[in-house]
Ligand code: SF4
């Protein structure tokens with residue numbers, strides 16, 4: 001399908017940050033080597049951690065604040081009666097309607113250029129509201145991120161620092177089978193749909209493309225051989241209405257009321273100051289008010 005020619009040379013347009021980019025993982029070509037995990041740790045200088053044995057070939061049982069991509073392994077029965085490994089490259093999906101952005105009270109998480117969901121470490125207060133708001137379990141808070149004692153959230157950045165400088169994400173560059181493609185989101189969706197049809201013709205009737213509409217559209221797309229649940233992916237995840245109400249209605253109203261309260265206090269203080277400057281002591285002012 002012209003993969004090398006199409007994707008390896010592709011770079012985002014530096015003059016058009018409104019362009020939406022994406023990664024597409026063709027899971028049918030993933031061999032579970034975990035090269036992407038190493039490249040991610042190396043580029044982002046995240047510390048290596050001793051992890052628990054998850055009982056599969058996974059390196060870590062789950063993502064954490066310093067582990068931003070993990071290849072998850074799932075075993076299933078193939079059509080020929082044999083067992084088959086399904087691999088899912090798990091990381092932040094950079095949702096168009098992101099639970100984490102909606103939940104964050106300090107706006108440390110924001111919608112950035114190229115469709116990337118950005119995380120400002122300075123603005124993060126470590127409250128952890130983003131963790132349960134993410135339907136993909138892709139953002140985590142712990143106490144040792146960046147070597148500091150303070151709690152900070154951590155997640156995949158889509159290598160924003162690389163793509164803004166005309167490079168591909170580190171995991172894309174390192175994948176030995178080129179199963180991670182990086183490009184214009186619409187073009188990748190078209191490529192993924194074509195690939196799904198090709199896989200169906202090759203004897204994988206359940207092949208499907210994940211991420212086109214989930215959470216308003218993900219910037220991490222997957223060509224899957226089996227239904228999403230076989231890869232631990234949620235079916236039809238959506239943004240909580242309660243969260244949206246809190247973020248875009250209750251929080252602004254609360255801030256406005258707080259502002260009005262502070263304004264009232266300042267006015268009160270100015271009025272009192274004028275009274276005292278007029279010659280009355282606080283005691284006399286009180287007495288005068290009772291006369
Ligand atoms: S996958 Fe989770 S952490 Fe990433 S943007 Fe979506 S809600 Fe946020």
Ligand code: SF4
Pocket residue numbers: 103104105106107108109123124125126127128129130131141152153
């Ligand atoms: S932990 Fe940080 S990023 Fe997460 S919601 Fe709190 S302030 Fe926002």
